Amino acid sequence: xxxxxxxxxxxxxxxxxxxxxxxxxxxxxxxGIAGVFPSITEILAAWWRxxxxxxxxxxxxxxxxxxxxxxxxxxxAGLVAGVLIGASPWLTRVxxxxxxxxxxxxxxxxxxxxxxxxxxxIALKAGHATLSAFFPVTLGTATAIKTxxxxxxxxxxxxxxxxxxxxxxxxxxxxxxxxxxxxxLGLGVAIVSALLxxxxxxxxxxxxxxxxxxxxxxxxxxxxLILTIFIAAMVVNISLxxxxxxxxxxxxxxxxx
Amino acid sequence: xxxxxxxxxxxxxxxxxDSRTALIATRVLIILGxxxxxxxVVGLDLLPSTxxxxxxxxxxxxxxxxxxxxxxxxxxxxxxxxxxxxALAGVLGLAIGYLLWRYRVLGTALMPFVNALFSSPIVxxxxxxxxxxxxxxxxxxxxxxxxxxxPIIVYTARALSEVPGVLHxxxxxxxxxxxxxxxxxxxxxxxxxxxxxxxxxxxxxxISVVSVEFLVQIGGLGQSIQLAALRFDMAGVYxxxxxxxxxxxxxxxxxxxxxxxxxx
Numbered sequence: 455x456x457x458x459x460x461x462x463x464x465x466x467x468x469x470x471x472x473x474x475x476x477x478x479x480x481x482x483x484x485x486g487i488a489g490v491f492p493s494i495t496e497i498l499a500a501w502w503r504x505x506x507x508x509x510x511x512x513x514x515x516x517x518x519x520x521x522x523x524x525x526x527x528x529x530x531a532g533l534v535a536g537v538l539i540g541a542s543p544w545l546t547r548v549x550x551x552x553x554x555x556x557x558x559x560x561x562x563x564x565x566x567x568x569x570x571x572x573x574x575x576i577a578l579k580a581g582h583a584t585l586s587a588f589f590p591v592t593l594g595t596a597t598a599i600k601t602x603x604x605x606x607x608x609x610x611x612x613x614x615x616x617x618x619x620x621x622x623x624x625x626x627x628x629x630x631x632x633x634x635x636x637x638x639l640g641l642g643v644a645i646v647s648a649l650l651x652x653x654x655x656x657x658x659x660x661x662x663x664x665x666x667x668x669x670x671x672x673x674x675x676x677x678x679l680i681l682t683i684f685i686a687a688m689v690v691n692i693s694l695x696x697x698x699x700x701x702x703x704x705x706x707x708x709x710x711x
Numbered sequence: 712x713x714x715x716x717x718x719x720x721x722x723x724x725x726x727x728x729d730s731r732t733a734l735i736a737t738r739v740l741i742i743l744g745x746x747x748x749x750x751x752v753v754g755l756d757l758l759p760s761t762x763x764x765x766x767x768x769x770x771x772x773x774x775x776x777x778x779x780x781x782x783x784x785x786x787x788x789x790x791x792x793x794x795x796x797x798a799l800a801g802v803l804g805l806a807i808g809y810l811l812w813r814y815r816v817l818g819t820a821l822m823p824f825v826n827a828l829f830s831s832p833i834v835x836x837x838x839x840x841x842x843x844x845x846x847x848x849x850x851x852x853x854x855x856x857x858x859x860x861x862p863i864i865v866y867t868a869r870a871l872s873e874v875p876g877v878l879h880x881x882x883x884x885x886x887x888x889x890x891x892x893x894x895x896x897x898x899x900x901x902x903x904x905x906x907x908x909x910x911x912x913x914x915x916x917x918i919s920v921v922s923v924e925f926l927v928q929i930g931g932l933g934q935s936i937q938l939a940a941l942r943f944d945m946a947g948v949y950x951x952x953x954x955x956x957x958x959x960x961x962x963x964x965x966x967x968x969x970x971x972x973x974x975x
Binding site: 462463547548552554558563564565567570571642645646649653654664665676677680688691695 | 940960
């Protein structure tokens, strides 16, 4: 109990330290540049104004559409490509390094090319998210398939399972943990990509709105919105991580039996 | 006899197919095939050149950017920012990761925050960097440092915590001081994971630097792409994108090779 209390005390201390440093920095910097470090109460008040603005629901809905459509298309394409590559040792050897190099390229540089192909609408941001989600999902799925113990397939074969049954009841559950993790990573980069694309070419969306606030020098609103985006992204990511680790534990227990 | 010859020939062709030369040749053929396809599609006006530039024009534009002296300064700016951010992220990440491992309470309390930040859209903080440092290279470097430091912290703390207990006991038996234990036992044992953290750190730093350069147009390769796009110079856009792809691929391949070597 005391260790747990110590952990929480350190966490609370860290939060207070960051808040204190922020306020002190605000006092120091604001002597020269007013508004760079608004006080925490100002940011909270701005947050209330931000979520009450008439444009807020539309911005959220626009960003969600971009993220969801980009993730679904990129994730589905990545799954198919990953299964095909992972199932063939030759394709793995030829294509995996190329995908690995491509995955490290900052996708934002492709925005002008996507802009000429998809226009400046929602398709551009969704396309950017699609492209970004594709690589981690493909690489993760290919790894899940290629590292699956060969004995699973042999056991299914000797048990007389059909090809469909083997895929549905043997391969899918065995690879699901790694594939779900790849999908979580894909969703993470899809969120970042859609938001980044919005900051460059958009007329709505939360990423675009944050830049609008910056350009209008509404700095407390900008901090409030960025903080909201951060918390939302973290909640989604942590929830998915817990779900996946729960599933993986369940599968490991099943396999242990 | 004929059957044996066929088997031998099949084995030889399978061995060639799996050889390193054949793999590289296949990759080159794939890239050339795609380039040729694009060249034909655009050359035959099936797709307008305002959408996709012909690969020959892209290579020509890249050569022009090099000979006109615009590519090298951009490359130098990006490399300088990447190296500065990487140095900062490396030092901070290794130090913070070590502290989080060394003081358990700190690690238990703060690692969830670090992990949560690791999975959050840090790149989106660039307006904050702009507010604090203006449209300067410092803003790009600080932003990239913040983005790149997180994987280094996470992997450093994880690497040190996974050092086998027997090595700690051996260090105790040999009465090693904290520094000697860290230098001679902990770091060599943790090196593979530390290398992974540093590789991820470099990748994140590079992504962040090019993204902010592109979005805010502060020098470097990112700005070159944006400027070419504003001039509607598609060949220029593709040429600079190609430069980014080449640079990132080379850096990632080198880092991957180093990581594999350390892991061996």
